[in-house]
Amino acid sequence: xxxxxxxxxxxxxxxxxxxxxxxxxxxxxxxxxxxxxxxxxxxxxxxxxxxxxxxxxxxxxxxxxxxxxxxxxxxxxxxxxxxxxxxxxxxxxxxxxxxxxxxxxxxxxxxxxxxxxxxxxxxxx
Numbered sequence: 001x002x003x004x005x006x007x008x009x010x011x012x013x014x015x016x017x018x019x020x021x022x023x024x025x026x027x028x029x030x031x032x033x034x035x036x037x038x039x040x041x042x043x044x045x046x047x048x049x050x051x052x053x054x055x056x057x058x059x060x061x062x063x064x065x066x067x068x069x070x071x072x073x074x075x076x077x078x079x080x081x082x083x084x085x086x087x088x089x090x091x092x093x094x095x096x097x098x099x100x101x102x103x104x105x106x107x108x109x110x111x112x113x114x115x116x117x118x119x120x121x122x123x124x125x
Contacts, residue, residue: 006057007042013067014041014078021085026117032088038110039077042101048074077104084114093117 002009015035023030048070049055057063071078086094094113098106 002058002060002063006063007045009060009063010045010067010070011041013064014071018080018083023085024087024090025084026090026114027087027121029087029089033085034088034091036084036086036091036094037078038082038084038107039104040101040106041078043104044074044077045070046101047104082107086114090117 018035020033020035024033049057052066054066057066094110097113098110102110
């Protein structure tokens with residue numbers, strides 16, 4: 001029986017390989033840093049489960065087994081090149097605009113938004 005929702009097991013497994021940058025990509029803050037995936041892990045995992053005809057995940061051993069395959073199958077989306085270190089403020093702002101779970105097609109919009117915010121921040125200094 002799972003103690004948490006399946007996506008938490010997935011994120012924990014994927015995040016173990018990531019390293020934070022020393023500051024927010026947008027503003028340079030070193031406080032309350034968080035990682036942001038350009039591609040929503042929740043959306044990717046839902047898509048992967050549908051592709052693999054997985055409806056129910058009730059067992060810890062099963063989630064531990066499939067998360068390895070999920071990461072391997074979707075490595076191009078989950079790699080650190082699709083990851084930004086953001087301060088809590090900018091991370092929350094991004095999710096307020098695009099939602100917690102968003103379509104894969106939003107990736108370029110999100111990268112564009114992040115870069116525009118960085119440019120605005122740099123011009124303000």
